[in-house]
Amino acid sequence: MRAFAIDVGRVGLIAEDTIREVARQRLFAGFVIGAAGLVAGAHALRDFNFGAPELVFLVDCGFGALTMFGAVLAIVLPAQCLAGDGERRVAQTILAGPVHRGDFVIGKYLGIVALIGLFCAALTMILAALVWLRQGELSGAAIGAREPDFDLSWFARHAVLQWMKLSLLAAVVLWLATLAPGPLGATVAGFLVFLVGHLQPVAEQIYRRSGTLAAESVGRVIGVFPDFQLFAERLPGNPELATTDFFRVASYAAGYIAAGCALAIHCFRRREF
């Protein structure tokens, strides 16, 4: 039985090719430069901080850029790489060879996740350097007393959480891309998942509280969507996520990723070209 066995060599080759494909696209380069510019330029926007401490504002702005641009990548890349390859018929030539469709799907996903990881790492390093520089400048000033103490482990943990969140989103869009006839449908559906996933805890509570059967049913459906709020790291000084919580969130993401990939493989195996 070879139904779910993976050929590591071919998966790696397809992942490598996906990375090369995306890295050579102007769109990706534009996103990386745009996000890096926004993170690096956060310091210039500090007057719009609405009373928040400066470093908190810098971190909010930086991770906001990471989440915003990262989410677009996590949605657009699977849609382009899977639904787009199908629509442009590039996948035909590859799948006509001795390639299992599961290997193709997993290879594409791993390539995308690796790129998102690099994106998160690069932006986090820029942000950490910026905060470290500014922290040094502010350390002697009176305003510095209000600033939380950001250390590297906090940045690393937050970056990993964002990477997991974006990988989860990419896995869901990967599945949607196997169902959609073209990349546009998968992209639109992906943005809806992203939106519902951020509002999921609030919406679920509202629907369940209303008490009617219809509202409760809607609440249950919304409950199936991933809860992206779980991946928000608390600021230093506030009660931080305990280690067990971090692993709980990681397990939660891994579960959704496994389900998304399994569904994607299942649907892609039935797809005709």
Next chain:
Amino acid sequence: MTAIAPSCGPVAALELCEVTKEYPSGCGRMPLRALDRVNLRVGLGGIFGLLGPNGSGKSTALKLLLGLLAPTSGTCRIFGLPSEVPEARRVIGYVPDGPAYPRYLTGREFLRFMARLTGVSRSGREGRLMEVLEWVGLQDAADRRIGGYSRGMLQRIGLAQALVHNPRILILDEPTAGVDAVGVTAIDSLLTRLRAEGRTILLTSHLLGSLERICDEVAILAQGRVVYAAPRSAWVSRSSGLRVDALPAPEQIALRHWVEARGGKVAAASADSLERIYGEAVRAAVR
């Protein structure tokens, strides 16, 4: 494990056995039947031409053999193995209709990717790339991005990627579409050479003259059914005349006299007999 249904006969290189393929039309309408209980056997070695008007089911038949489509009923086999098994497709090189290859790769990178994907060993890989690039005449453009290739160059890089792993079977869907006359001749001679090496080639084309010259066997599809299938002898015997082109009329007459004086006979040229067979078969199917 995939269940292996009984074959239509002795093991063939490629085989469609009682294959029907229907595409859903949606909204409760009758499904579109692209192939209707088609039986097709491509023996080992030689060039097999699959002819038919647009929409007759040629590309569907090829995609079924490649596992890109699943049959509604019937079985598709490669050397006796179900075509949906990826390992069975290891022996196949495929050139799709309307070539679409990764635009962001150079020709050489694409060939290297396909070579690695199909298991060409590292030691012989670069040499093999050079060899197939030379066969299709793309050595000079090998390091240019595929996105900048012309239609003819895309067809040639398609042929190169299909050949890179030295496959026993080639499946070519309109390999000469968009290629100029010189390119068509070059592709024909390449295919003839590959046949001489013992490879099996299944191709579709609308260039009947070209197919007539190179094919060992043809099948004509019309409205999803095989309406004609015959080996080369069936049409070669019908075109036993001598066709003389680019010779002034007086010299043609002199040639005729010369042949007849030696007891020979010059019949009216009928080199387009495959075209005639094709026309008759398709018209009969439509009626």
